Amino acid sequence: MAYTHTPEKTFSAPLRQSSISECLRCKRCFMFRHRWGLVPKSMSVPTAATRGRIIHAVLSFPVTPEGDKALTDWKAGTTAALEKLIAETGDPLGTLADQIAHFENTFAVAAMFRSLMAEKFAPPSYMQTLCTEEPVSFTFTSPELQAANVPVFTLSSRLDRLVLDTRPDSRSVWVRDFKTTERDPVQTLTGYAYSIQCRLYRMAAEAYLASCPLPDGAADVTGFILDVLRLPSITLSAADRDFKVVNKTLKSGPRKGETVAEKIYYGEPKLANYINRCAEWYDNNQYDAIQSYPIRYIGGALDKEFLSVLYTAHRYMNIEEPISANFPRDLTRSYCVNYGRVCDYYGLCSSDEAAWPSLIETRYTVVDPNTADAELYDVHHSIQ
Numbered sequence: 001m002a003y004t005h006t007p008e009k010t011f012s013a014p015l016r017q018s019s020i021s022e023c024l025r026c027k028r029c030f031m032f033r034h035r036w037g038l039v040p041k042s043m044s045v046p047t048a049a050t051r052g053r054i055i056h057a058v059l060s061f062p063v064t065p066e067g068d069k070a071l072t073d074w075k076a077g078t079t080a081a082l083e084k085l086i087a088e089t090g091d092p093l094g095t096l097a098d099q100i101a102h103f104e105n106t107f108a109v110a111a112m113f114r115s116l117m118a119e120k121f122a123p124p125s126y127m128q129t130l131c132t133e134e135p136v137s138f139t140f141t142s143p144e145l146q147a148a149n150v151p152v153f154t155l156s157s158r159l160d161r162l163v164l165d166t167r168p169d170s171r172s173v174w175v176r177d178f179k180t181t182e183r184d185p186v187q188t189l190t191g192y193a194y195s196i197q198c199r200l201y202r203m204a205a206e207a208y209l210a211s212c213p214l215p216d217g218a219a220d221v222t223g224f225i226l227d228v229l230r231l232p233s234i235t236l237s238a239a240d241r242d243f244k245v246v247n248k249t250l251k252s253g254p255r256k257g258e259t260v261a262e263k264i265y266y267g268e269p270k271l272a273n274y275i276n277r278c279a280e281w282y283d284n285n286q287y288d289a290i291q292s293y294p295i296r297y298i299g300g301a302l303d304k305e306f307l308s309v310l311y312t313a314h315r316y317m318n319i320e321e322p323i324s325a326n327f328p329r330d331l332t333r334s335y336c337v338n339y340g341r342v343c344d345y346y347g348l349c350s351s352d353e354a355a356w357p358s359l360i361e362t363r364y365t366v367v368d369p370n371t372a373d374a375e376l377y378d379v380h381h382s383i384q
């Protein structure tokens, strides 16, 4: 059977980290996500999309009374949006209810890191923040691209934080971002210096500085500071309620007559108690909650290796016929189960194309990758 199904609408968008990465891993996934704009309906509330995104959002609120108030409102708004969706759809599979639980748990972890960062990792006074969560879109070209008849193409990225070391003897600009992990940070750091994200952020930082020159003189983009946040394996639970200690005399057993102290819990679990319990958990396990690693850039921003990666992604983003015959599946299957979750498009990949229109209709919504919303559905924002 010929592979020819094409949706009514297909897209072509500036390359982002997620689209470049997906193009390298699985062309078919890239097609569904970035050329057809398919997003699973279960991800229809963007803030519930990923743990990394929730933590990024929570950390973006300043630790001030105003920031605390805005964060409380944001949390209430997000929960209300999910509850509204449950009321509207009936949530037959319980996936949205799961998302609320996931959101509550992740919010508690994020709030713990927010408090810890403010308390122990406040940036030194000589570090000046130039921008946070800054969307940067930029074009570039090279002799190699021109020789391949691609005069110019567009990339887009979001700089989590750009900081300037203002000390006169070390004046330099650093990209700063964090990753959450449950594993040894070594696994997060391995290969990070040559990753797509590290390189793309460098190009975005240089583009940002070109469009917003520093008022007191230029500074080079020197490197990347990666904060690795080690996730605790404990979640907000009944153990985080307030308690009072009462003495109780044992009435039976070998210790009969002995008086022991007993905790009587009451009320709802409290974030402050969870934060204290996490501090104990880190101590007991001898883990650092946050570790910062500076990675100095070596060589130019754009070498032949990265250029060929960008060119490949650009080519697939612009193939005129975005049909499955032109976008092979990942035959190694290594991307079909990724970070412990089955690919969002597995149902399509493993069924006959004749069934695609109805599958798409029931399971996916279409989000134009050119809109700001599309970024909210990226699943690779955070290295797990």
Ligand code: SF4
Pocket: 026, 027, 028, 029, 030, 329, 330, 331, 333, 335, 336, 337, 343, 344, 345, 346, 349
């Ligand atoms: S299921 Fe596997 S082959 Fe199919 S789109 Fe996903 S990653 Fe690609």
